Amino acid sequence: MFPVLGLATLLLAACQGGTAKKTQAKIDSTIVTNAESAPDSVQCYQYIKNRDTATLSLKSENNKVTGTLGYNLYEKDKNAGTIAGMVKGDTIIANYTFQSEGKTSVREVAFLKKGNQLAEGFGDVQEINGESKFKDLSKLKFDGSMTFEKIDCK
Incomplete structure (x- = not known):
């Protein structure tokens, strides 16, 4: 039972980490794009x-x-x-x-x-x-x- 629970926890953590990275990439590219067109630039x-x-x-x-x-x-x-x-x-x-x-x-x-x-x-x-x-x-x-x-x- 514990090995299955441990495996499930690892899979869940891996999935959440991937989502966080994708979200961060989207945020970073938005910041770069907006910085280039910022009024004060x-x-x-x-x-x-x-x-x-x-x-x-x-x-x-x-x-x-x-x-x-x-x-x-x-x-x-x-x-x-x-x-x-x-x-x-x-x-x-x-x-x-x-x-x-x-x-x-x-x-x-x-x-x-x-x-x-x-x-x-x-x-x-x-x-x-x-x-x-x-x-x-x-x-x-x-x-x-x-x-x-x-x-x-x-």
């Missing part, structure tokens, strides 16, 4: 090609995005500032307010998310109320000429 990206560099940090919440952007392009004026805009599907459209040559300017920027990369979009622009805006967002080209790679934030 900041994602950082960097572009490096030859002597050109650019950095981008983004914070997104409810389809709105804010952050910082800076370009240091070889033999061109360095500029840095903030971005604020919207996320539409896999595309970010934002206003980039920056300082260059002692002057504050506003330029519309666009980025297309491709995995862990953001490809900057380019297209024809026009000046509206002192700001540089794209003429037609549907005609932007995300040709990969300036692709930011995801990096750890510093």
Whole structure:
């Protein structure tokens, strides 16, 4: 009688242990998934090609995005500032307010998310109320000429 009772106890304990592990795995993956989309999480990206560099940090919440952007392009004026805009599907459209040559300017920027990369979009622009805006967002080209790679934030 005791060996049967002992065996039954072992089987019951083994079954409960398996359930606990499955539940823990589900909880852990949920935490990881939610951490990536948490409103306070900041994602950082960097572009490096030859002597050109650019950095981008983004914070997104409810389809709105804010952050910082800076370009240091070889033999061109360095500029840095903030971005604020919207996320539409896999595309970010934002206003980039920056300082260059002692002057504050506003330029519309666009980025297309491709995995862990953001490809900057380019297209024809026009000046509206002192700001540089794209003429037609549907005609932007995300040709990969300036692709930011995801990096750890510093």
